[in-house]
Amino acid sequence: xxxxxxxxxxxxxxxxxxxxxxxxxxxxxxxxxxxxxxxxxxxxxxxxxxxxxxxxxxxxxxxxxxxxxxxxxxxxxxxxxxxxxxxxxxxxxxxxxxxxxxxxxxxxxxxxxxxxxxxxxxxxxxxxxxxxxxxxxxxxxxxxxxxxxxxxxxxxxxxxxxxxxxxxxxxxxxxxxxxxxxxxxxxxxxxxxxxxxxxxxxxxxxxxxxxxxxxxxxxxxxxxxxxxxxxxxxxxxxxxxxxxxxxxxxxxxxxxxxxxxxxxxxxxxxxxxxxxxxxxxxxxxxxxxxxxxxxxxxxxxxxxxxxxxxxxxxxxxxxxxxxxxxxxxxxxxxxxxxxxxxxxxxxxxxxxxxxxxxxx
Numbered sequence: 455x456x457x458x459x460x461x462x463x464x465x466x467x468x469x470x471x472x473x474x475x476x477x478x479x480x481x482x483x484x485x486x487x488x489x490x491x492x493x494x495x496x497x498x499x500x501x502x503x504x505x506x507x508x509x510x511x512x513x514x515x516x517x518x519x520x521x522x523x524x525x526x527x528x529x530x531x532x533x534x535x536x537x538x539x540x541x542x543x544x545x546x547x548x549x550x551x552x553x554x555x556x557x558x559x560x561x562x563x564x565x566x567x568x569x570x571x572x573x574x575x576x577x578x579x580x581x582x583x584x585x586x587x588x589x590x591x592x593x594x595x596x597x598x599x600x601x602x603x604x605x606x607x608x609x610x611x612x613x614x615x616x617x618x619x620x621x622x623x624x625x626x627x628x629x630x631x632x633x634x635x636x637x638x639x640x641x642x643x644x645x646x647x648x649x650x651x652x653x654x655x656x657x658x659x660x661x662x663x664x665x666x667x668x669x670x671x672x673x674x675x676x677x678x679x680x681x682x683x684x685x686x687x688x689x690x691x692x693x694x695x696x697x698x699x700x701x702x703x704x705x706x707x708x709x710x711x712x713x714x715x716x717x718x719x720x721x722x723x724x725x726x727x728x729x730x731x732x733x734x735x736x737x738x739x740x741x742x743x744x745x746x747x748x749x750x751x752x753x754x755x756x757x758x759x760x761x762x763x764x765x766x767x768x769x770x771x772x773x774x775x776x777x778x779x780x781x782x783x784x785x786x787x788x789x790x791x792x793x794x795x796x797x798x799x800x801x802x803x804x805x806x807x808x809x810x811x812x813x814x
Contacts (some may be wrong), residue, residue: 457530458523460642463507467588469655470503485780492760492782493767499775500651505642506562506585512638513552515544516601516628519566521640531645532566544632552632560637561599561624562586566644570605572742573768578648580611581656582641589639597624599638610723614667650768652775660748668749670728682814684713685729687738691719695761697739698788698800706803707737711810718743735813737806744769747778755779757809761799763787781809 489495509529514521520536521529526545533541555561564582568574583598590596598617600608602625612619626633642648648656686707690700697703707713714733718726730736730746738744739759747756747769756773760766762784773780783805789798 456527458527459530465505466508468503468505495767500653502647504655506639509638512635513632516626520544529640534646547632552634555635557636559595559597560593561597561635562639564598564600573745575608576745577652578643581659582643584659585641599624601628603628607723651771664749668724668727683734684711685733685736686713686715688717689739696798703801752777757781760784761787
């Protein structure tokens with residue numbers, strides 16, 4: 455078994471950055487120090503090229519989105535975070551039967567294992583359309599390859615971008631069978647290089663479809679002139695990383711700061727995007743809903759609440775790359791046995807007041 459590295463292949467299409475491109479977003483020294491202290495990361499832009507390669511006779515596992523050929527050469531980017539034992543198990547599925555996709559079409563892979571997560575859909579899967587759209591003029595028989603089990607938010611985004619779901623997409627059933635395509639196109643955006651650091655192209659793509667297809671002209675919240683519009687993104691309905699005193703925090707923010715309390719669950723992606731865009735200050739526990747800071751106005755203040763046993767930098771880098779003011783607030787985890795999703799933690803209200811006192 456060998457790996458096929460996208461960056462060692464001749465691309466069908468590529469968007470790369472010229473030498474001398476800006477490496478650093480506009481970030482204050484205090485923000486840089488906070489990022490280093492909490493996450494131990496730098497804040498350089500992700501300048502990996504966006505590219506797609508054409509492959510012949512490729513299998514794809516519909517659940518794991520692992521791609522490999524008949525000689526068992528695996529596309530390296532599709533194997534991201536998959537242990538060797540799992541990869542081998544998937545390769546062995548050839549013996550259980552294979553569904554042959556129509557040879558009339560060239561199939562463009564538009565998803566990875568993270569497609570059901572709002573963050574990875576918006577930052578990796580959906581932006582593959584940048585390359586897909588550029589190839590449609592070359593391949594008149596191009597089809598977008600996606601799983602039938604896409605979540606509702608994914609369908610909403612595809613409709614926003616005018617993807618013809620009936621004629622333009624090949625939906626495959628997520629089961630134990632592999633699919634085989636005579637010709638398949640695989641984009642680099644699905645690999646680990648883009649998992650936690652958005653590229654400039656992805657940020658520009660998000661801004662473009664927001665301005666053209668999502669942004670509202672005004673709302674009651676946006677007309678609150680002369681005051682800082684503070685929004686708290688609640689996680690009361692989440693079963694992961696439960697905040698023991700979240701209701702107390704919500705009551706405090708409403709009473710002292712007249713904060714708008716917002717829950718992403720059940721809201722359309724357009725409503726989520728506009729709610730984040732209209733706010734001046736957003737307080738949110740770490741979670742996929744924070745992906746909507748993609749649509750914030752330049753200069754919006756983001757206060758991320760983080761459990762100390764799970765310091766994931768994805769929203770920190772997204773915020774500073776999007777030219778937002780970012781403040782991480784780390785709080786102690788109370789229970790942390792078992793899976794990290796089961797951790798419980800508490801928010802210190804005085805810490806929130808300390809940050810807000812400098813902003814309001």
